[in-house]
Amino acid sequence: MSRKAFFKYGLIICLIIVVSLYFAKTPKQVLLSFDVEEVNTPEQVNFILEELSAVNASATFFVQGNFALENPDLIKKISKKYEISSHTMTHPRLQKINESQVKWELTESKKVLMNMTNKTIKGFRAPYNGLNKETMTLIKNNYEYDASMFKGYSWFFPPIPNGLKEVPISTMLFIPMEDVIFTYYLKMGDFGYFLMSNKRKETISIDFHPQHIWEHKLAFKYLLEKYSSQGAKFMSHEEYLGIK
Ligand SMILES: [Zn+2]
Numbered sequence: 194m195s196r197k198a199f200f201k202y203g204l205i206i207c208l209i210i211v212v213s214l215y216f217a218k219t220p221k222q223v224l225l226s227f228d229v230e231e232v233n234t235p236e237q238v239n240f241i242l243e244e245l246s247a248v249n250a251s252a253t254f255f256v257q258g259n260f261a262l263e264n265p266d267l268i269k270k271i272s273k274k275y276e277i278s279s280h281t282m283t284h285p286r287l288q289k290i291n292e293s294q295v296k297w298e299l300t301e302s303k304k305v306l307m308n309m310t311n312k313t314i315k316g317f318r319a320p321y322n323g324l325n326k327e328t329m330t331l332i333k334n335n336y337e338y339d340a341s342m343f344k345g346y347s348w349f350f351p352p353i354p355n356g357l358k359e360v361p362i363s364t365m366l367f368i369p370m371e372d373v374i375f376t377y378y379l380k381m382g383d384f385g386y387f388l389m390s391n392k393r394k395e396t397i398s399i400d401f402h403p404q405h406i407w408e409h410k411l412a413f414k415y416l417l418e419k420y421s422s423q424g425a426k427f428m429s430h431e432e433y434l435g436i437k
Contacts, residue, residue: 223425224360224398224433225252226340227406228318230284231260235267237403240410242271248417250427251275255318255340258282258302261309268309276429276437278316278340279303287323295328299335316340316430318362318400326351333357337436344398360430362400396433 225245229238245252253276261268271277281287281298282305290298303314317332319341324332332339333354342350344361353359406413420427431437 220395220397220420220423220425222396222433223250223420223427224396224430225250225401225427226255226278226318226362226398226430227252227401227403228255228257228280229260229403230257230280231263233260233403235264237407238267238271241401241403241406241413242274244414244417245275245427248421248427250417250421251429251432252427253278253316253340253430255280255316256302256306257284258305259284261302261305265309268306272310272312276316276431277306277310277312277314278318278430279306279314279336280318281320284320286321287319287328288325289323292327292331296331299331303335315436316360322350322362324351329354329357338430338434340400340430358434358436360433361398364397364399 227241254271255278256268257280259282279302282302283298285298287295299317306314315337317336317339322341324341329351333356338358338360340360340362342359342362344364
């Protein structure tokens with residue numbers, strides 16, 4: 194690239210950033226969710242609970258049934274303060290198994306979590322965002338809401354059946370991965386975060402994996418304190434949908 198072109202494109206990029214920052218708003222509602230799976234440890238989950246508690250934040254935990262069976266006390270502890278939703282029993286790719294197996298993943302996990310927490314399990318999240326039309330119908334028949342789709346990517350997913358509510362798994366604009374956010378938070382602070390997210394939205398939703406939080410503890414603390422000091426309201430999915 195010539196020197197002239199370098200400055201020209203640099204100037205255009207700077208302008209876009211300045212204009213975007215000018216219109217940026219801080220979010221009013223923050224929906225945090227955590228996918229708790231067999232790859233996770235109770236230690237990782239307990240760290241999240243402590244940090245949420247420190248800023249008095251509400252949140253939703255999508256728990257894999259088999260993890261719950263292995264850690265019943267931890268799940269009961271989470272359910273006292275936070276919403277528990279289902280993330281299947283065995284964490285399969287739902288498109289790769291037959292319909293009766295999908296049905297079992299949906300109903301068994303709901304039953305296990307309900308018996309363990311004594312609460313209604315209202316939400317579902319598909320592993321690997323693996324959804325098709327048949328699965329959507331099964332979700333509708335067993336849950337009040339689904340939280341498996343990325344905001345703004347509806348063309349990528351099957352249609353949402355009437356009567357099923359949808360909460361976006363993430364409202365991140367480009368790469369909906371929390372480890373990217375974390376990396377940018379640590380290296381570049383808010384500026385990097387802004388580039389990766391759609392901060393103009395009044396409600397933002399971020400899906401986290403405990404193993405990534407464990408690798409970026411400081412960034413997670415910073416993120417919670419930041420939203421908290423801006424006066425954002427942390428909400429569980431059921432609070433957001435008004436079905437608590
Ligand atoms: Zn998962």
